[in-house]
Amino acid sequence: MPRGNGFGPPWWHGRFRGCGYRVTVPRQAILDVLSRTSKHLSAEDVYITVHKIYPNVGLTTVYRTLELLVEMGLVFRFDFGDNRARYELAMGPKGIMHHHHLVCTNCGRVVDYTDFIDEEKELLSRTEEGLAKKYHFTISNHLIQFYGLCDKCEGKK
Amino acid sequence: MPRGNGFGPPWWHGRFRGCGYRVTVPRQAILDVLSRTSKHLSAEDVYITVHKIYPNVGLTTVYRTLELLVEMGLVFRFDFGDNRARYELAMGPKGIMHHHHLVCTNCGRVVDYTDFIDEEKELLSRTEEGLAKKYHFTISNHLIQFYGLCDKCEGKK
DNA sequence: CCTCTTATTGAAAACGATTTCCACTATCAA
DNA sequence: TTGATAGTGGAAATCGTTTTCAATAAGAGG
The missing domain is CATH 1.10.10.10 (Winged helix-like DNA-binding domain superfamily/Winged helix DNA-binding domain)
Structure with missing residues (x-):
């Protein structure tokens, strides 16, 4: 092992x-x-x-x-x-780099991206705080995904 | 009908x-x-x-x-x-107001929120543009969800 | 190192949301 | 009105995931 x-x-x-x-x-x-x-x-x-x-x-x-x-x-x-x-x-x-996903709705390919994570993090933590207060949630996690067509699928559809 | x-x-x-x-x-x-x-x-x-x-x-x-x-x-x-x-x-x-979801991981309750949507929209469109260019995706949609415990479930866990 | 409690396991069966099959029906262009 | 065919419904199949239950093994205590 x-x-x-x-x-x-x-x-x-x-x-x-x-x-x-x-x-x-x-x-x-x-x-x-x-x-x-x-x-x-x-x-x-x-x-x-x-x-x-x-x-x-x-x-x-x-x-x-x-x-x-x-x-x-x-x-x-x-x-x-x-x-x-x-x-x-x-x-x-x-620690694995925090990232989000970009998903091709045609072929299912998933790309991990770490771009803009810092800006996102800032906005997300602010949003999280606001939501927690307003809706009385203890927020522990979030999910962000973008959907679209990858270059290989773009023409085919 | x-x-x-x-x-x-x-x-x-x-x-x-x-x-x-x-x-x-x-x-x-x-x-x-x-x-x-x-x-x-x-x-x-x-x-x-x-x-x-x-x-x-x-x-x-x-x-x-x-x-x-x-x-x-x-x-x-x-x-x-x-x-x-x-x-x-x-x-x-x-047009239905654009919103995202806040999900309780214990009881499954889902709250729709429209707070911070404007700020999000700005960052998201910027992110979208950057990702599209870098990864050659035609992005058509995105998903944002926050997870946590609602007030009723907070104590029970 | 041995023993006992019980958390953990594996195989098979059950489960449940979703999809497929196929003969029948209803939409709508001509 | 009519014909081609997209759309439909019910039953069966599919398939990812969960449950059941007897057998196994982790690790605390001796």
Whole structure:
């Protein structure tokens, strides 16, 4: 089982134990898969990848673990309109760059972008504060996505 | 069949005919239902409402019609995390106020907000332009949602 | 290192929203 | 009015996800 950078157990061990969750082989394997890709994996994608190394890890466990990780805030779940949830690690030890998505409504291609994030962040935090006060919400997260046609699909439609 | 304000056929007749689509009873009924509510209806919600007046309109047709309307840009499809698509009229004759959503991750309550929309619009159009140029996308739409706990759910978690 | 509690697991079955199939119907251009 | 065909409805199929339940293994305590 991969052990991160080799300096002690992976950083998320504490997060698990602190919540009373056990650190298991499937959980480590799934987190490992997510941490080694920048793609937007579906549950099945994760299952297939994990399955290559640990053939006895079941799809059910993948679903359960992903749900757990989302609930813990370690993973984000996205919907790109293709009727299957996509998962992405929220942050690693060094933190993954905050980004949003640009989705082609024709072919489903998804582009991560980090442009304008700083300006967005400023406006979003201001909006968040205003909304929280007005609607009495404790806001913990936000989602921004742009939709359109990518260059390859532009002409075809 | 409702005829809008009584001054000629509903404004969307032209949109249909212009695309070579026929104006049918189910389509009119579904658009009518969507235009009379500000709620976020699921396909089944629409079906139930339409069914009361036109019992012979089937669920299949509701799904097909909603898909068509989304493709035509008359309706928006949203995902609030409860595993069922939600639909909302994009705009009526007088135009529905542009808004975004605030979603409670515990009870699923959805609040529409129109605050900060002007500031958002400015940043978004700038972002849109930049992204379009950099990634060669023809952007047609965007999605912004905030997630958190509503006041009723705040204490319970 | 062993033992016990119970969180976690895997396989199969269930679930539920959405889609497909296909024969029948209704729109609307001619 | 009529004909070509887009549109329809009901049943069955699809498929991502969840539930069930007996078996397994993490890790606290001895």
